[in-house]
Amino acid sequence: MPSSSGGPPVSSDVAYASVEEAAKQTYIRALKVLPPDLKEALARARAAETDPSGRGFLDIMLENVAVAERDENLVCQDTGTVVFWLEVGDECALNLARVSAAVKKGVERATLEHPLRPNAVHPVTRKNTMTNTGRHLPAMHYEFVPGSAGLPADALKLHCLPKGSGSENMSFLKMFVPADGVKAVKRFVLECIVEAGPKPCPPTIVGVGLGGTADLCAALAKKAVLRPLGTHNDDPVVAALEDELLGAANELGIGPMGLGGRTTALGVNIEWAHTHITQNPVTVNLQCWAARRASAVVTPDGEVTYGF
């Protein structure tokens, strides 16, 4: 990677062409190939499931994942509202306005060239843009991070999350106050899972945002959904809360497709921010069993490495 240090300052058009291509490919790839941690979690859930209904639905889910890979087809027909989480290395000199434009173009190209179902409509007129892009779409969240093993300091990582509406419609926000305590947070998360019931295609990944402001809290819940299963928040207090809530969620008996069983949630992922002395916001963003995500690292010289 000649330009990762001391090379030309950034960045030839090739880098932005690569971002566009990476956005297109991560969108399509996310829709077709589920990440290994998810496939393993579904297989483990099937092995542990005792309810005949739950076992049957998990069998079909696993069969469907295999058929999607065999036929190179989409796992689920819902091509989602496209969300990108972009990690920007702290020495990355890419122009982020051009990156945003390239990501949008990539989503549009994926939609038209594959073709993919267009879902983006005007909230009042309901007119479809036919491209899965539009005003503020795809949603893009930028985060600036130090370089790491997975992300060179001068590179950019795209995480694509095509969010299905069945689960996105099951999103909840509550502004608690300090006197409510942590118990209220726990109760709220479980109430949301019961309220959602069969609708988000359980078993779900329960994304929880904790703290911050209402808007930040909602974004954190979405970020939580992106985190691989089997990982924990790096704060041990929060990690313990994840485990406690997952155990409780799987006592509810909602089960696969909400028709009964032990497996109601595959994971509870919490992301948090410090918040105001007067408040304790909580957001729940449920993710369906077909929890699609894909990533790509783009270096300034336009090299792309795909992952989940």
Place this chain on the structure above:
Amino acid sequence: MASEHKGETLTGGTERHLSFPIADLDALRELRAGDRLRIDGHVIGIRDATQIAMFDRGEKPRMDLSGAVLIHTAPNVRKLGPGRYEKVCIGTTTSARMNRFTRGLMERYGVRAIIGKGGLLADSLPVLEEFGGVYLAITGGAAALETTQIEEIEEVEFEELLPECLWKFRVRDFGPLVVAMDSHGTSLYEGVTAKARDKLAELVARL
């Protein structure tokens, strides 16, 4: 059409094959919650915008829906020519959003079965009872598999609502499906939800 099994699981055991549309509009009264089915013949795809057009704007489709089974879907398709589409990926969406159209579909159009996921709401149960209708649960998100069971898109109406058109699919061995709401007042969802609410109260006390 006697129920020859009391199905508990979605896979394995006996599955009944039914062909749609049905001529006898009372034929599905014999189905019971828990019965498992596969469908041959025609399944009609319908969605939010399609039903808003039909019921809120009074736009009547030419397609005959008498005795039909509908599926809540908006497919991924490739356009081949005017009114002609090829399947790309077809799967099932959440039904509860479209709950308020159940009566109109059954009373005015003669629909007798709806395939969806997540269930219709409890107030659709008396409608199913009145018209001998059923709600059939499919595995949500299992669209790649569903697509292999759809042979062809034969007709499309309300093309201006793309992808939320009225779609006529020819299917073979479509399923597995489970009767999740029958015409005898039973909803499998209600039982699960009631137990979950009881458990929730217990968990909250313990947390």
